[in-house]
Amino acid sequence: MVRTLYNLSDLRETRFGQPSPRHGLSLLWWFAHNCVQIDSNSRMTALYNPEYGAFGFDLFYNRERLLPYSNRPYYEVGNLNNPGSLPHYVTKKYTGYSDDSNKDRIIVSFNSRWNRFEKIYVTQHSDEVHFDQNHTYRISPKLLEDIQELNLKKFLRKTINNSYQISYQMHCTPCPSPAPSVKTESNQRQGSKSVKGVCAESCEVLFCIIIIIIIIIFLFMLFISFSKMKI
Template identity: 65%
Template sequence: MRTLYDLSDLRESRFGQPSPRHGLNLLWWFAHECVQIDSNGRMIARCDPENGDFGFRRFYNVDDLLPRTNLPYYEVGNLNNIDSLPEYVTEDYTGYLDDSNTDRIIVLFNSRWNRFDSVYVTQHSDPANFDWNHTYCISSDLMKDIRRSRRKEFLRKTLNKSYHITIEEHSRHSQFPSAAQSVKSELNQSQRSHSSIIDICEKCCIVLMVLLFIFGGFVLLNTKKF
């Protein structure tokens, strides 16, 4: 299993992205609310997974997703219980079977020393199972980096560049149809104006012909009288 040591490793893993996935916000919340790093780099727990704080529940590791151990695993991040997490983590949750509830954090909790011996991030491959190929161990150094970062700065540094490009390209392409529609609208307006002028000219010609016909008849009648 790959261990992520810094923000660039986290960015390259593409964990928690793109939107509406909530994993990056979940990880930032966890680092700031649930962990304290001591002088020896150990991750001291600021919450109690055994009591179900913030929606923590037991993870039994039946498929050996994580290393076997005598200590219990606990997972957090299921948005079906959105009251347990802050709004910035839950705001994109749709309530449907989509990517908005796919990410989880799993911790190895040592209750004797009140610390997390290991922290992992993962994502669902389907509603019942986690993805072996997208499960990563979070190092204490990375946890320190996250704790030192403001949330917006953290998201900016961990959002993969390909998603930035995709967003920018989508934005640029979305502008072109608007410009084309504007030109088309102006062209249609010009065509409508041109058609209106033609209609007026045709009507004037008809009126002129009628007047000429009446005038010619008048002249012809007067000629016969003389």
């Protein structure tokens, strides 16, 4: 049985669309703001007909019974291999490789007669072909209304699970740059050179003093010798 999500806390608890580079949360915010209008009776009117393939909507056949049987067709959106005209904030982290950046989807049950979404689901791939039954959820009209009241930044802040943020910070904190140690070694070498320079200058001064003393002694002795010879 597919669980229904009624509020932002329910959505945050599922960890749908997390962590980056997954695009599910941005995709869901885009859908709530651009594809559906909810009236006072919780009827979800489609602003775009998914049958026409706008934004990359494509028929979903539900062959593996991921979702309950319905006499209405299912359509999926969010495949970034076929992004249609999805906005940049949804597609910007797509790598083009078989990784988590193209993992998330929205699936809708569509009533073409009344131009309404009967049911809306979020899900994720378990591999390149299959979807994950254990991570498939129905989105309630109330949750969509809550999302419509928020801008994208606030919505992400309220739905990103803190455990992912902590894990991301622990694993992604930059390692100390080797530059300071290199700089320190350079400073040490410069300091060593300075000390050596001071020593060399001191030795030169001392050598000059010794030479001067020797010259003075030599002159003094020469003077005494000269004086004796004169006497």
